[in-house]
Amino acid sequence: xxxxxxxxxxxxxxxxxxxxxxxxxxxxxxxxxxxxxxxxxxxxxxxxxxxxxxxxxxxxxxxxxxxxxxxxxxxxxxxxxxxxxxxxxxxxxxxxxxxxxxxxxxxxx
Numbered sequence: 001x002x003x004x005x006x007x008x009x010x011x012x013x014x015x016x017x018x019x020x021x022x023x024x025x026x027x028x029x030x031x032x033x034x035x036x037x038x039x040x041x042x043x044x045x046x047x048x049x050x051x052x053x054x055x056x057x058x059x060x061x062x063x064x065x066x067x068x069x070x071x072x073x074x075x076x077x078x079x080x081x082x083x084x085x086x087x088x089x090x091x092x093x094x095x096x097x098x099x100x101x102x103x104x105x106x107x108x109x
Contacts, residue, residue: 011071018065019085023092029055030093034100052093059089 029051036048066082 008071014069015066015071015081015085018062018069019089022059022062022089026055026059026089026093027096030096031100034097034104037097037101038104052097055093056090059086062086 033048033051036044036051039045063082063086066085067078070078070081070085072078072081
């Protein structure tokens, strides 16, 4: 049993590395976009939307990478795990951007 878990963990390591590399990028981009949304200046809002679209596009393009490194043999499980990774990255982006906006609202109020 321990051998099976060790083999699964070794196969999971590349997927974790890719996920957490992208998580860092997503969190930083969300903090930048959330900060840009604080000001009502149209150029900053446009920049925030452009950063959001760029990051969303780059994350969606990583589906194939996630699909190839997920440690499952079944194509359905591989696709589902890759989709869950993308959803988690998207929710992380929204969470950080919302947190920055709420933190600013609390500071200003």
